[in-house]
Amino acid sequence: MPFSEIVGSLAESPTLKVTQRVNELKAMGVKVLSFGAGEPDFDTPEYIKNAAIEALNNGKTRYTTASGISELKDAIIKKLERDNGLRGYTRKNILISAGAKHALWNAVFTLLNPDDEAIIFSPYWVSYTEQIKTAEAKSVIVPCHAEHNFEPQMEDVEAAVTAKTRMILLNTPNNPTGAVYTKKFIKELAKFCRERSIWVISDEIYEKLIYDNKHHYSIAKYLPEKTILVNGVSKAYAMTGWRIGYVAGPEWIIKKMAMLQGQITSCPNSIAQYASLAAIQGDGSDIETMRLAFSQRRDYMVERLNAMPGIHCRKPNGAFYVFPEVTEAFEKLGMRNADEFVEFLLEKSSVAGVSGTAFGAEGFLRLSYATSMDIIEEGLDKIGALLK
Numbered sequence: 001m002p003f004s005e006i007v008g009s010l011a012e013s014p015t016l017k018v019t020q021r022v023n024e025l026k027a028m029g030v031k032v033l034s035f036g037a038g039e040p041d042f043d044t045p046e047y048i049k050n051a052a053i054e055a056l057n058n059g060k061t062r063y064t065t066a067s068g069i070s071e072l073k074d075a076i077i078k079k080l081e082r083d084n085g086l087r088g089y090t091r092k093n094i095l096i097s098a099g100a101k102h103a104l105w106n107a108v109f110t111l112l113n114p115d116d117e118a119i120i121f122s123p124y125w126v127s128y129t130e131q132i133k134t135a136e137a138k139s140v141i142v143p144c145h146a147e148h149n150f151e152p153q154m155e156d157v158e159a160a161v162t163a164k165t166r167m168i169l170l171n172t173p174n175n176p177t178g179a180v181y182t183k184k185f186i187k188e189l190a191k192f193c194r195e196r197s198i199w200v201i202s203d204e205i206y207e208k209l210i211y212d213n214k215h216h217y218s219i220a221k222y223l224p225e226k227t228i229l230v231n232g233v234s235k236a237y238a239m240t241g242w243r244i245g246y247v248a249g250p251e252w253i254i255k256k257m258a259m260l261q262g263q264i265t266s267c268p269n270s271i272a273q274y275a276s277l278a279a280i281q282g283d284g285s286d287i288e289t290m291r292l293a294f295s296q297r298r299d300y301m302v303e304r305l306n307a308m309p310g311i312h313c314r315k316p317n318g319a320f321y322v323f324p325e326v327t328e329a330f331e332k333l334g335m336r337n338a339d340e341f342v343e344f345l346l347e348k349s350s351v352a353g354v355s356g357t358a359f360g361a362e363g364f365l366r367l368s369y370a371t372s373m374d375i376i377e378e379g380l381d382k383i384g385a386l387l388k
């Protein structure tokens with residue numbers, strides 16, 4: 001093999017692959033209706049861009065401390081207190097990274113030894129399994145089911161834990177299902193992990209995108225000594241390209257993760273850190289405008305999808321994805337699985353989605369509604385026409 005076994009074992013990110021495919025088709029002049037990779041269609045708010053311009057003009061163009069600038073750490077500490085009721089974090093508990101994805105990898109790689117087990121709930125976000133592979137550890141998949149609104153069940157967690165279980169990866173609000181986990185489950189899981197001395201990596205990147213008066217509960221509140229809370233600015237502030245994410249956790253583990261980051265990438269981008277500072281210190285009105293738009297789009301999508309033959313779609317409470325069951329629809333069309341259905345949609349109607357298979361859930365389709373209402377209407381018209 002011309003490259004390492006670990007890299008050879010990794011799969012390409014299916015969500016990023018869709019973006020690449022869509023861009024290639026667009027470059028060929030095809031009008032693609034993309035419901036693919038999840039990123040807000042909104043532009044980064046003006047006040048955030050201005051903060052970046054100011055940082056540039058003020059010469060904030062050098063390496064920062066490996067773990068990130070103190071001002072941003074302070075703003076994150078205040079945010080965690082204000083939004084999540086989490087007290088007691090100091091600068092030593094915060095590490096700023098190049099996106100939540102990088103933050104997750106730092107955490108996974110710092111905690112896992114070869115052959116350790118990490119529990120992941122399926123449907124799961126595509127990068128968890130691959131990140132775990134880089135540490136030569138093993139993903140143990142615990143399925144969640146539609147009849148439980150895709151919330152994990154404690155008995156399934158208990159059955160999956162072994163002497164090798166080192167961590168559980170939690171993602172609420174969830175990508176791809178949009179599930180928002182209840183306080184009851186979060187508290188029970190915290191109690192269980194404390195008793196068993198299991199780490200929780202809590203991916204809270206969709207925290208700001210919650211509908212129907214549901215609430216986000218961070219497990220860090222109930223298990224601070226064993227939680228690595230992961231969040232970032234990509235989704236809430238329409239800043240996917242800026243690449244800033246962060247973690248909050250116990251000081252000694254943050255120190256190790258910062259050391260790893262210092263060796264791998266020196267520090268996160270200095271200008272983007274100042275932009276993120278403005279974002280997190282903002283009054284939240286832009287987030288609210290985007291959240292309301294997402295909520296309307298979600299309602300529209302769920303209603304229209306459920307009116308189509310063979311499609312069953314739950315109304316998700318969070319994130320910006322719908323995750324309908326499409327088995328009946330593709331079987332009627334003579335197809336064997338959701339992958340074939342996704343190909344068919346792209347070929348016949350230039351509609352791009354992601355097959356549930358990518359998230360470990362056969363028979364489902366993920367459609368992101370972080371796209372304009374015009375695209376949503378046209379895309380759904382086309383899917384509807386194909387299924388008639």
Ligand code: PMP
Binds near residue numbers: 171
């Ligand atoms: N976690 C989840 C569940 C995601 O969907 C994403 C998507 N980008 C990330 C983490 C990574 O976000 P970031 O852009 O901050 O790397």
Ligand code: GLU
Binds near residue numbers: 013015016039175
């Ligand atoms: N997280 C988004 C998604 O699931 C963006 C792509 C990625 O980061 O993998 O589509």
